[in-house]
Amino acid sequence: xxxxxxxxxxxxxxxxxxxxxxxxxxxxxxxxxxxxxxxxxxxxxxxxxxxxxxxxxxxxxxxxxxxxxxxxxxxxxxxxxxxxxxxxxxxxxxxxxxxxxxxxxxxxxxxxxxxxxxxxxxxxxxxxxxxxxxxxxxxxxxxxxxxxxxxxxxxxxxxxxxxxxxxxxxxxxxxxxxxxxxxxxxxxxxxxxxxxxxxxxxxxxxxxxxxxxxxxxxxxxxxxxxxxxxxxxxxxxxxxxxxxxxxxxxxxxxxxxxxxxxxxxxxxxxxxxxxxxxxxxxxxxxxxxxxxxxxxxxxxxxxxxxxxxxxxxxxxxxxxxxxxxxxxxxxxxxxxxxxxxxxxxxxxxxxxxxxxxxxxxxxxxxxxxxxxxxxxxxxxxxxxxxxxxxxxxxxxxxxxxxxxxxxxxxxxxxxxxxxxxxxxxxxxxxxxxxxxxxxxxxxxxxxxxxxxxxxxxxxxxxxxxxxxxxxxxxxxxxxxxxxxxxxxxxxxxxxxxxxxxxxxxxxxxxxxxxxxxxx
Amino acid sequence: xxxxxxxxxxxxxxxxxxxxxxxxxxxxxxxxxxxxxxxxxxxxxxxxxxxxxxxxxxxxxxxxxxxxxxxxxxxxxxxxxxxxxxxxxxxxxxxxxxxxxxxxxxxxxxxxxxxxxxxxxxxxxxxxxxxxxxxxxxxxxxxxxxxxxxxxxxxxxxxxxxxxxxxxxxxxxxxxxxxxxxxxxxxxxxxxxxxxxxxxxxxxxxxxxxxxxxxxxxxxxxxxxxxxxxxxxxxxxxxxxxxxxxxxxxxxxxxxxxxxxxxxxxxxxxxxxxxxxxxxxxxxxxx
Numbered sequence: 001x002x003x004x005x006x007x008x009x010x011x012x013x014x015x016x017x018x019x020x021x022x023x024x025x026x027x028x029x030x031x032x033x034x035x036x037x038x039x040x041x042x043x044x045x046x047x048x049x050x051x052x053x054x055x056x057x058x059x060x061x062x063x064x065x066x067x068x069x070x071x072x073x074x075x076x077x078x079x080x081x082x083x084x085x086x087x088x089x090x091x092x093x094x095x096x097x098x099x100x101x102x103x104x105x106x107x108x109x110x111x112x113x114x115x116x117x118x119x120x121x122x123x124x125x126x127x128x129x130x131x132x133x134x135x136x137x138x139x140x141x142x143x144x145x146x147x148x149x150x151x152x153x154x155x156x157x158x159x160x161x162x163x164x165x166x167x168x169x170x171x172x173x174x175x176x177x178x179x180x181x182x183x184x185x186x187x188x189x190x191x192x193x194x195x196x197x198x199x200x201x202x203x204x205x206x207x208x209x210x211x212x213x214x215x216x217x218x219x220x221x222x223x224x225x226x227x228x229x230x231x232x233x234x235x236x237x238x239x240x241x242x243x244x245x246x247x248x249x250x251x252x253x254x255x256x257x258x259x260x261x262x263x264x265x266x267x268x269x270x271x272x273x274x275x276x277x278x279x280x281x282x283x284x285x286x287x288x289x290x291x292x293x294x295x296x297x298x299x300x301x302x303x304x305x306x307x308x309x310x311x312x313x314x315x316x317x318x319x320x321x322x323x324x325x326x327x328x329x330x331x332x333x334x335x336x337x338x339x340x341x342x343x344x345x346x347x348x349x350x351x352x353x354x355x356x357x358x359x360x361x362x363x364x365x366x367x368x369x370x371x372x373x374x375x376x377x378x379x380x381x382x383x384x385x386x387x388x389x390x391x392x393x394x395x396x397x398x399x400x401x402x403x404x405x406x407x408x409x410x411x412x413x414x415x416x417x418x419x420x421x422x423x424x425x426x427x428x429x430x431x432x433x434x435x436x437x438x439x440x441x442x443x444x445x446x447x448x449x450x451x452x453x454x455x456x457x458x459x460x461x462x463x464x465x466x467x468x469x470x471x472x473x474x475x476x477x478x479x480x481x482x483x484x485x486x487x488x489x490x491x492x493x494x495x496x497x498x499x500x501x502x503x504x505x506x507x508x509x510x511x512x513x514x515x516x517x518x519x
Numbered sequence: 520x521x522x523x524x525x526x527x528x529x530x531x532x533x534x535x536x537x538x539x540x541x542x543x544x545x546x547x548x549x550x551x552x553x554x555x556x557x558x559x560x561x562x563x564x565x566x567x568x569x570x571x572x573x574x575x576x577x578x579x580x581x582x583x584x585x586x587x588x589x590x591x592x593x594x595x596x597x598x599x600x601x602x603x604x605x606x607x608x609x610x611x612x613x614x615x616x617x618x619x620x621x622x623x624x625x626x627x628x629x630x631x632x633x634x635x636x637x638x639x640x641x642x643x644x645x646x647x648x649x650x651x652x653x654x655x656x657x658x659x660x661x662x663x664x665x666x667x668x669x670x671x672x673x674x675x676x677x678x679x680x681x682x683x684x685x686x687x688x689x690x691x692x693x694x695x696x697x698x699x700x701x702x703x704x705x706x707x708x709x710x711x712x713x714x715x716x717x718x719x720x721x722x723x724x725x726x727x728x729x730x731x732x733x734x735x736x737x738x739x740x741x742x743x744x745x746x747x748x749x750x751x752x753x754x755x756x757x758x759x760x761x762x763x764x765x766x767x768x769x770x771x772x773x774x775x776x777x778x779x780x781x782x783x784x785x786x787x788x789x790x791x792x793x794x795x796x797x798x799x800x801x802x803x804x805x806x
Contacts, residue, residue, distance in 0.1 A: 414757055416753065478803050
């Protein structure tokens with residue numbers, strides 16, 4: 001007989017069983033972040049002012065480069081393929097400077113994240129800054145959290161209509177200004193501003209403004225935290241970047257638990273009470289709509305507003321600040337071990353305090369030394385090595401260059417006196433914004449002479465030619481060597497360019513071909 | 520056949536259709552998908568009205584917008600022609616030497632000529648205009664009929680020995696095999712080869728010079744430097760159209776090969792010929 005009582009029965013719950021089928025799509029739950037105040041909020045206002053200031057004002061900075069180059073400090077001149085950044089001018093072939101800066105930005109992000117967590121997300125990410133700006137508008141028009149919840153739930157009264165329309169209108173205006181500022185990086189800002197308002201700017205300018213206005217409005221006003229949670233890859237990558245010594249916004253449940261709304265009553269009943277009064281201030285201010293007391297989570301951008309909210313409450317209660325604080329996982333774990341007596345019991349906040357109610361000496365606090373560890377040394381070394389390399393390359397780069405293309409069809413031409421002629425396309429690059437006279441000289445190739453096509457330069461082994469500022473000059477050069485001087489079917493020689501005023505020079509090694517029979 | 524029948528296995532309602540006990544689950548498409556689908560149908564109907572679409576017996580509906588891809592190409596081509604217009608007009612009205620002297624026009628003509636060369640000339644002269652045996656190299660400084668830009672224009676426009684063009688460049692070297700003896704041919708070949716530095720039998724040079732003076736100077740000149748009026752090549756230089764050396768010269772003296780170049784003036788038009796002339800002149804050998 002089968003004895004099915006012998007078989008152990010387990011009760012797993014499938015994540016999405018047929019009986020309680022859930023859609024993959026989660027409808028957005030509306031979030032009404034409350035205004036926070038405190039030192040982190042102050043710091044965020046400052047960061048917002050600085051980053052928005054940089055973004056909006058940079059194109060208007062001027063930088064004198066003489067009369068031959070634009071005077072805009074930061075300019076991406078796509079039409080002429082030049083990039084200007086204060087004293088640096090970059091030609092398209094020098095784009096590796098930009099690539100190097102991007103690598104530095106990447107390594108810098110690793111460094112910041114491994115030390116102070118997602119500081120980029122919480123303070124400087126454009127998404128965060130613009131959402132903050134959009135929230136300022138929302139609060140100014142609709143009021144703080146409770147007023148907004150009430151307005152949202154209420155009927156569509158004329159007042160609600162006016163408030164909503166004006167809010168979205170201002171959001172759209174901010175979006176348009178954002179897109180408007182962007183295009184000034186690509187053309188002379190004052191000129192473009194004039195063109196923009198007289199309707200004479202290029203269509204691409206209006207299209208860019210429209211696209212960026214739409215994305216800013218959608219991302220900053222409508223989608224907000226969903227961009228971080230669903231669209232951004234960084235929350236996924238951050239897990240690999242954080243370690244036990246990285247600072248993250250942490251709810252210190254070793255002193256907060258067991259939380260209680262009625263501390264006195266519970267205390268009187270002889271039960272344990274932590275510092276958390278379950279006021280939910282941390283949840284109310286969270287722009288991501290999460291509860292930090294659930295622990296570190298993907299949605300948390302570590303904006304630290306919950307720290308401000310909680311500190312305010314702790315001040316009112318006369319308790320130490322830092323129930324929610326920047327803490328490392330190792331400190332948190334050590335304190336947790338202390339509070340749970342080595343993990344043997346649930347949290348007992350009395351264990352972290354001395355008899356007079358102060359924190360015991362054994363409570364671990366963050367020390368600045370933790371920032372300096374092998375991992376951050378490696379990041380810092382990588383970052384500064386790349387930076388120094390770029391700087392060295394920038395300071396020693398050539399501003400006078402020559403490129404030579406040897407004609408391949410025909411490779412050589414026999415002339416009536418038996419001499420051999422080769423054709424070359426010579427490109428002279430004057431990479432400074434001043435006109436220069438460049439001297440081109442041949443080195444090697446005995447007895448040979450150069451002729452420049454279409455120029456009245458007499459045949460010879462050297463010629464001087466003016467090159468426009470910040471331009472490439474292309475020449476057709478014929479080199480002719482008498483038959484009795486030819487030594488081999490392929491001889492190498494050098495084109496040397498020189499600016500006799502600045503003593504800059506450069507060389508290009510070219511080949512001169514001759515038929516096998518010409519000796 | 521009730522529409523609210525629920526399938527027991529999957530728990531999903533069925534459509535109410537049943538065939539031999541087999542029922543169809545009711546899994547409707549997402550609404551956004553259906554709406555998009557209907558929108559594409561509406562779009563398609565509008566599209567077939569606006570654009571050519573419905574096939575008829577001999578053609579198709581034209582569409583109310585009057586679009587056709589042929590017209591589009593035609594418009595693009597005429598826009599390109601219009602953009603080139605002022606240069607083409609200038610080239611039409613100016614002489615080739617004027618064009619060659621004007622930087623902008625020369626650049627335009629060289630580019631246009633290079634394109635025309637790739638289509639019409641490379642078959643004989645090679646893609647780099649380097650020529651081959653019997654077809655002159657246009658890069659060098661040796662010109663049978665003159666290397667000035669207007670002389671090149673004349674050659675391109677009317678061709679060489681091209682019977683159907685009355686203004687063609689005409690010359691004919693007689694077949695000396697029927698006129699002088701084999702010994703004389705050997706002598707004159709040795710003499711001509713010696714002019715460009717090929718050392719042969721020294722005893723033949725002096726008689727060869729005599730034969731040359733009697734038969735050849737009329738066209739090739741006293742000093743054998745040739746005559747561009749007659750298309751007679753310079754025999755003292757390093758460039759040979761039909762191979763160098765005594766044997767090749769003897770063969771050419773006995774029964775000359777005479778190349779033919781077509782006249783391009785009527786076929787390409789004056790403007791193209793001018794552009795080609797400027798381009799050829801720019802290759803490095805122009806005089």
